[in-house]
Amino acid sequence: MNATEKEEREYLEEIKEKLTLAIRRIDGDVRQASDELREKKQYIHEQQSGMDEADMVAAEQSINRMAFTGEAAVARKRKLLKLGQSPYFGRIDFVPQGKEKWPVYIGIYSFLDERQRQSLIYDWRAPISSLFYDYELGEASFVTPAGPMQGTIELKRQYKIRDGRMEFMIENGVNIHDDVLQRELAKSSDDKMKNIVATIQRDQNAVIRNETAPVMVIQGVAGSGKTSIALHRIAFLLYRFRETIRAKDVLIISPNKVFADYISNVLPELGEEHIPELIMEELAADLLEHQHPFQTFFEQVSMLLEKPHPAFIERIRYKSSFDFLTQLNQYLLYVENNYLVVKELRVGSTLVPLPFMLAKFKTFHRVPLLKRFALVAEEVRAFVRDATKRKLSNHEKNVIGEAIPRMFKFHQVMELYRDFYRWAGKPDLFRLDHRQRLEYADVFAFIYLRIRLEGMSAYDHVKHLLVDEMQDYTPVQYAVLARVFACRKTILGDVSQTVNPYSASSAETIERVFPQAEVVRLYRSYRSTMEITAFAQRITPNPNIIPLERHGPEPAVLHFGSEQEELQAIKGLIADFKSSGNQSLGIICKTLRQAEQAHRALQAEGIFLLTEESTHFKEGIIITTAHLAKGLEFDEVIVPFASARSYQTEVDKSMLYVACTRAMHQLTLTYSGEVATFVNS
């Protein structure tokens, strides 16, 4: 051990000591708070009879305050305990111009020596911590609340501290990030998504710390860290704007419950509370007030995979186009200009003249059309009241209330939605599914019409919206999101990983809906070995992808005489996996039917079947579909039934690409008959 390392180890012990003391102090505070709380409750209980309402309110407030202080102390203690395990991961010695050297240790949370009023550990989100991510040795600057601060970085170190013990320390080198990154990526993954604070890369840091973009669109290749970055960005914004945004003010829209569960660890690991999340279908059901049953996205994709009917594809294709949104908007104009015929109105002996009626409709022209009638009716009632100089009877009120909506051709948004297809000259493109539900492609278009015609304010409280898997949402869906969520947004995805190529959106499409968006493109891929990335590139090429230099076995493509033989061989692969040291294995099929078939054959091997109904991510060996595996990753992936018979269409190709890009270290495809042509191309 050299002198520097010895010094650092001693310093680590010192910090741990200080953390232990701080924890003890908190324990004391918590004990005191709980004693006081008990005493206060006792006092109130005894004095209750003599207290008036104001006393009771004051007592309740003081109890709440005490409880809050107690809870805050407990939360702080939890953070300090975690810091005790791994207090910091980086250090820079920064010398601001004309000032003394400033050693800055950076950790997952901040730690202040309260007695000396000195920061011992800086939160990774603090302004000064950006130096660690953005610069090597030499000149550097960061932005403080008082303006930019220039200086020089004289030293940069990285540490891996686990269970309070220093595992390694890396000094100054130009590639210090790469060394640690390589070690991190070579590890096996056994669990849910993890935080990456110690190895955030410069381009990723720029996205995380962007404070200005009203809409941030991250288009990144498979494994480029999009989801990780987006979650770190939320943690950053919660820190930076802690006075105005709380965890409960953020909303994550995820593709499914398993994914939501898979990512649910990251923010708590970063010390933030749980963030509310919804899956797209839940949002849709909520916006439809649970009144219109509809097909799910999974069901739509399953139909495309199992029975790809041309008319069904045509409906999806049309409703996923930007033109469709334009036509809906044109139709709304047409409705305004043609379906509302304002007339004069006779109420008893009073005539409400046409100019009055027109003027009132004009006054409310910004109000959604179907909401205007009630407002105009109020005005008309006032007019008649003034004219007759008496109160109106209920009958007269009702006459007015009913007569005005009658000036409009339709009453239900569903009638208008059907009419849209007649107007567009495409009546065949609207169909309910075999269970009389809306097809998935219609859900957001119908919601869009509802919002435009009836208004909506259900999600005004959301201050930041995160949308993952953006490629799977259509322009109409984005138009709905834009209207429902007026807040800032982070939208991320990869157009190569669409599960439905007929309805895929690229960053460019999203830019058309959000012209104010800042688009960032990420090409470095961190997840897979170069061999796996090269293999996946043969399925869906992307010349821009930059795989991180990390090697592993070549992906294997194994041929068998029959499906039985194939499944028998997979049992052998599972046994190999169990003795390999790898911790997670994903067996990823094209369809649920295939996954169920494989599950039946492999059940004895302790495999968990993940389906659309699953709500939790499972560790170990999982069998699932490519659609559900999207966003997840495994040390090892097996793709069964990778035959030409099974993988034929564009949708199939997307599925194969998604399945292969889930593998971090090892990938095996098995098939019987002919191998899928996408694999050979």
Ligand SMILES: Nc1ncnc2c1ncn2[C@@H]1O[C@H](COP(=O)(O)OP(=O)(O)OP(=O)(O)O)[C@@H](O)[C@H]1O
């Ligand atoms: N800077 C980094 N340091 C360490 N690991 C990283 C970094 N960036 C990404 N990773 C790792 O790369 C893997 C892929 O990250 P993530 O799932 O966020 O990517 P993604 O772009 O959302 O992937 P996909 O679109 O393929 O689902 C994860 O294991 C993540 O921890």
